[in-house]
Amino acid sequence: MYSLTVRDRMMIAHSFTGAVFGPAQRLHGATFVVEATFRRAVLDADGLVVDIGIAAGALRSVLASVEYRNLDDVEEFAGKNTTTEFLCAWVADRLADRLGTGLDSIEVLLRESDVAWGSYERTL
Template structure:
């Protein structure tokens, strides 16, 4: 399996519901380093997994929808805790939609999966891995 990873970051504000979150129940900020890894079993006709420039652009665009936002005010997250895991899934699903729409180029049709990892710090991170439509890769989700 081949993979290419691109990286960016986001800064958000949010709060959590539930005693398990302790002081994080109050409004607080978070900065995440975000890695998006694109996978496929074989390289395309140009010898690449995906166009790194397009992958970088699309990750930046997806993150731009979240950056500098209070996620408590975002309708897409109404009624749910915006944990690191939930954000990783949201970003992966939004990238998958862009792959399906052709925004990562024609060669991206051969991608079989995406993994998004949000690094909360140098010692803690969470990931979400999903298959892309038409693939037999491990993971869940639909575009």
């Protein structure tokens, strides 16, 4: 399986609902380093998994739609806890919509810090 990974970052604010989240129930900020890995078993006719510039541009576009926003105010996220894991799937789904043709899977990893991160992989 071949893979190509691009990296970007986003800054957001959000809060969580539920005692399990402790002080994170209050509004707080997060800066995520976001890695998107695209996989396919066979390279395309140009010898690529996906063009790096196209992949980086698609990731930037997805992140820009929520960057510097309070996710609590985004209608699409109403009633949802925008956890690291949730956001991984949200980013992966949008990347699949943009670049999914010909790929076998997309994995998105969000690094919340140097000691904590989550990921989600979806097959296509």
